[in-house]
Amino acid sequence: MRLWTLHPSCLDAKGLVALWREALLAQKVLQGNTRDIFIGLRPLVVLMSWSLFRGRRAARLRLYWRSFNDAKCLPVFAGACRETISAATSYAHLPGNMTNNELTVGVLGGMGPEATVDFMTRVLALTSAKKDQDHIHMLVDHNPKVPNRQAAIRGTGEDAGPALAAMAQRLESAGAGFLVMPCNSAHAFLQAIRAVTGLPLVSIIRESVREIARVSSGAKEVGVMATDALLETGIYQTALLEAGLAPLLPPADELGRLMDLIGRIKAGDKGREVADEMSTLAELLASSGADVIIAACTEIPLVLHAGNISVPVISTTDVLARRTVEIARGGAMPACES
DSSP, rough: OOOHHHHHHHHHHHHHHHHHHHHHHHHHTTTTTHHHHHHHTTTOOEEEEEEEEEEHHHHHHHHHEEOTTTTTTHHHHHHHHHHHHHHHTTTTOOTTTTETTTEOOEEEOSSSSHHHHHHHHHHHHHOSSSSGGGGEEEEEETTTOOHHHHHHTTTOOOSSSHHHHHHHHHHHHHSSSSSEEOGGGGGGHHHHHHTOOSSSSOHHHHHHHHHHHHOTTTTTTTEEEOOOHHHTTHHHHHHHHHOOEEEEOOOOHHHHHHHHHHHHHHOOSSSHHHHHHHHHHHHHHHHHTTTTTEHHHHHHHOOOGGGGGGSEEEEEHHHHHHHHHHTTTTTOOSSSOO
């Protein structure tokens, strides 16, 4: 069972050597030279192998857990060891999904379509570039056919997990070095994605909660403008509480108005009436005690502008776009998180 995938930039020289030595140890076990010692370390061992995509080595390491109790695993381990030794000695020459020390980003998009385009536009705006080649490489699976996330969360519609998992697999096969998903509600299906790929996925929710300390360090209560189904999952509330912040949610009537506005935006209505009503809902949260507001649906920033609200407003689209550029340009990878 594959557990996760790491880009080599996550490992320093000592980390690469440690994994290489582990593979050498496993090779000795396969040769029967250290089986007794290894069994003392049972039940699991970590191995590293390289993937091949279209004749190129993909610049990522796949970590496997395997038990040597099953003799059928031995050929698998032998091949992994051989690949590991070969790859570790030629690491400096890997092209794969790294170009000029930059990572290719895989975007799970289309939820909704205009929100994805807005995300890409913001990535471009945040990238310091003087020519085409200075921009980061984005692989975008723009798929508006993903089942409705709200109905899927409630169990009243088709599960969105399989479609998202298939998108992640396509992006990984195409050479993405990490994944992003500019849709907050779709993060309710992260487990389905992580079951099929070990590529790091930048959580728009965790990154947006971290952004609070930057824009409003003294904030205690955080207003969350999100879809009703996402709020029912408690994902945002949990992330805020873990950060020592109190979530402030819209009451039922205001949440109903918010859902209506999101639907109108998805239908192409970004007119003055929609924008004014969205600002009114944000101000109601502020007047209820919110020190900062998270626009936790990527349709909301299409009409809500921070300068029109009395408290700071965090656009989750902006946050994700900024982190995307940082990571693609060599910034620290996110930890595996929900």
